[in-house]
Amino acid sequence: MKIFSADQIYKADKSTIEKEQISSDMLMERAATRLFEWIHTRLQGAQVNIQLFCGIGNNGGDGIVLARHLQEHGYNIQVHVVNYSEKRSKDFLLNLERLKDRKIWPDFINEDSSFPLISPEDIVVDAIFGIGLSRPLDQWVANLIGHINASRAFVLSVDIPSGLPMDRPPVSEVIEANHVLSFQVPKLVFFLPQTGIYIDQWEILDIGLDTEFLTHEEVGYELIGPPDVLPLYRPRNKFSHKGTYGHAVIIGGSYGKIGAVQLASNACLTVGSGLVTAFVPKCGYHSLQTALPEIMVLTDDDDENIEQITIPFVPNAIGIGVGMGTSEDTAKAFGAFLKKQENPVVIDADGLNLLAKHQELLKSVPAQSILTPHPKELERLIGKWDNDFDKLEKTKKFSSKNDCVVVIKGAHSITIYKDKGYVNSSGNPGMATAGSGDVLTGMITGLLSQGYEPLAACVFGVYLHGLAGDIAVHQYGYEALKASILVENIGRAYQELLRPPNRENSQES
Ligand SMILES: NC(=O)C1=CN([C@@H]2O[C@H](COP(=O)(O)OP(=O)(O)OC[C@H]3O[C@@H](n4cnc5c(N)ncnc54)[C@H](O)[C@@H]3O)[C@@H](O)[C@H]2O)[C@@H](O)CC1
Numbered sequence: 001m002k003i004f005s006a007d008q009i010y011k012a013d014k015s016t017i018e019k020e021q022i023s024s025d026m027l028m029e030r031a032a033t034r035l036f037e038w039i040h041t042r043l044q045g046a047q048v049n050i051q052l053f054c055g056i057g058n059n060g061g062d063g064i065v066l067a068r069h070l071q072e073h074g075y076n077i078q079v080h081v082v083n084y085s086e087k088r089s090k091d092f093l094l095n096l097e098r099l100k101d102r103k104i105w106p107d108f109i110n111e112d113s114s115f116p117l118i119s120p121e122d123i124v125v126d127a128i129f130g131i132g133l134s135r136p137l138d139q140w141v142a143n144l145i146g147h148i149n150a151s152r153a154f155v156l157s158v159d160i161p162s163g164l165p166m167d168r169p170p171v172s173e174v175i176e177a178n179h180v181l182s183f184q185v186p187k188l189v190f191f192l193p194q195t196g197i198y199i200d201q202w203e204i205l206d207i208g209l210d211t212e213f214l215t216h217e218e219v220g221y222e223l224i225g226p227p228d229v230l231p232l233y234r235p236r237n238k239f240s241h242k243g244t245y246g247h248a249v250i251i252g253g254s255y256g257k258i259g260a261v262q263l264a265s266n267a268c269l270t271v272g273s274g275l276v277t278a279f280v281p282k283c284g285y286h287s288l289q290t291a292l293p294e295i296m297v298l299t300d301d302d303d304e305n306i307e308q309i310t311i312p313f314v315p316n317a318i319g320i321g322v323g324m325g326t327s328e329d330t331a332k333a334f335g336a337f338l339k340k341q342e343n344p345v346v347i348d349a350d351g352l353n354l355l356a357k358h359q360e361l362l363k364s365v366p367a368q369s370i371l372t373p374h375p376k377e378l379e380r381l382i383g384k385w386d387n388d389f390d391k392l393e394k395t396k397k398f399s400s401k402n403d404c405v406v407v408i409k410g411a412h413s414i415t416i417y418k419d420k421g422y423v424n425s426s427g428n429p430g431m432a433t434a435g436s437g438d439v440l441t442g443m444i445t446g447l448l449s450q451g452y453e454p455l456a457a458c459v460f461g462v463y464l465h466g467l468a469g470d471i472a473v474h475q476y477g478y479e480a481l482k483a484s485i486l487v488e489n490i491g492r493a494y495q496e497l498l499r500p501p502n503r504e505n506s507q508e509s
């Protein structure tokens, strides 16, 4: 699903109005009607106290229209206009008049007003600012937002939590939304660590913006869910054999860190690679052979570290770096290995740390190779960033300059290739556990070996990895989720992804 910038949303808005020959207040009416339907479906007329805080722009206008619908259906409402500017929007004013025509008189909150009491049992509708927020809040507006946050009432934000800008981190108070009803498209800020913290849950309301515009407009980011990954899936064919799905090699490990290779190799095999070989220092031989009878093991001459990488065949895919250490000898072996590679490789963990330490090695990394850093590893590679937006821009530049795919791992891992980012939607905090990144490396390598293109292997692999975590969490909970359990659930993740949407229904009938 595409993620649009504020400018693009305004364009979609305009294009809809022109094509459908409707007025802008009709679009506002449509948006607010969707809000009303959402609330009405859940509350069914319950006499809870609903306090609507409306700004003076179109986000406020949405709130005002919603208030009218709620009142018409007998809800218990209080409407507050947060009077932060004289520049009221046309459609806000029009709907304010309509509200007054129905004898609903909002109270106006100004700089010197005292704030209304909000009980924890109330529902707050936050329609103060939408995507038009363009400068820091006046102090009294920030105080009001603080007052709403302190109320512990359920807060439903219209389009985006008020105070949260679309393209940079907030500098003052932001509404902490329990639920955001966002129009038509998700917003990038929902998914970044610095800004996503203000949102508990979010949902898209389809307000029928111009489909042609939405389809053709180029975007910088996409949110990746099942409809985006399913087309990437490469089905198995009946007459295939293990050679069809490639021979993958996982290179890594050092004394005390052989487990990383075990996890990655197991994930690589489980995701469907035809054959998997692990290349480790000698000390890893017995444990790997015992733990994973399906994989083959090659060893370095050194007992504890990788010092020379020799692979006596041409693998279909290679993942390198997990648990590998960063000794000088390993760095040399890694450099020599990179120089020999012609096809994309997957580089993780200490492979990334070595690249950061010896940046001259970057030029030996084959085109379209995959780098899978967590934020610390990314910082070592690209330097410090000012904020999450800057981080993404810097990563895009790095990706373009070095022609590589970068998977920025995190709660919403973002795969960057050149000027485009793919935001993952699966996964959960149970995956913040030792080795879960090693599992991802193995999965992406295993997908590459089966013939997935590098970018597809990342987008598909990251989603499948998160889905395995989401399935596992039902059985284990967050705390007990371990990396090896992720591997055990890769098969279920495939099944879940490929399950026909209405199968449950048809089984019942
Ligand atoms: N196409 C869409 O998605 C639609 C959007 N609608 C609503 O329109 C909203 C955008 O409306 P607006 O563009 O009027 O913007 P907002 O309602 O977000 O903000 C109102 C105005 O406040 C001013 N402002 C910005 N920062 C300020 C600050 N810190 N202090 C004081 N004033 C400030 C700006 O001039 C801005 O236009 C969306 O978020 C959505 O809720 C809906 O009405 C219908 C259709």
Ligand SMILES: Nc1ncnc2c1ncn2[C@@H]1O[C@H](COP(=O)(O)OP(=O)(O)O)[C@@H](O)[C@H]1O
Residues within 6 Å of the ligand: 349, 373, 374, 409, 410, 411, 412, 413, 426, 427, 428, 429, 430, 431, 432, 433, 434, 435, 436, 437, 438, 439, 440, 465
């Ligand atoms: N809060 C979270 N929600 C979803 N996924 C997460 C979360 N925390 C971590 N992950 C995922 O777990 C993996 C952790 O990788 P990494 O930090 O490299 O761990 P390790 O080095 O221990 O293998 C990444 O794929 C990341 O996206």
Ligand SMILES: [K+]
Residues within 6 Å of the ligand: 059, 126, 127, 128, 129, 130, 157, 158, 159, 160, 161, 162
């Ligand atoms: K809002």
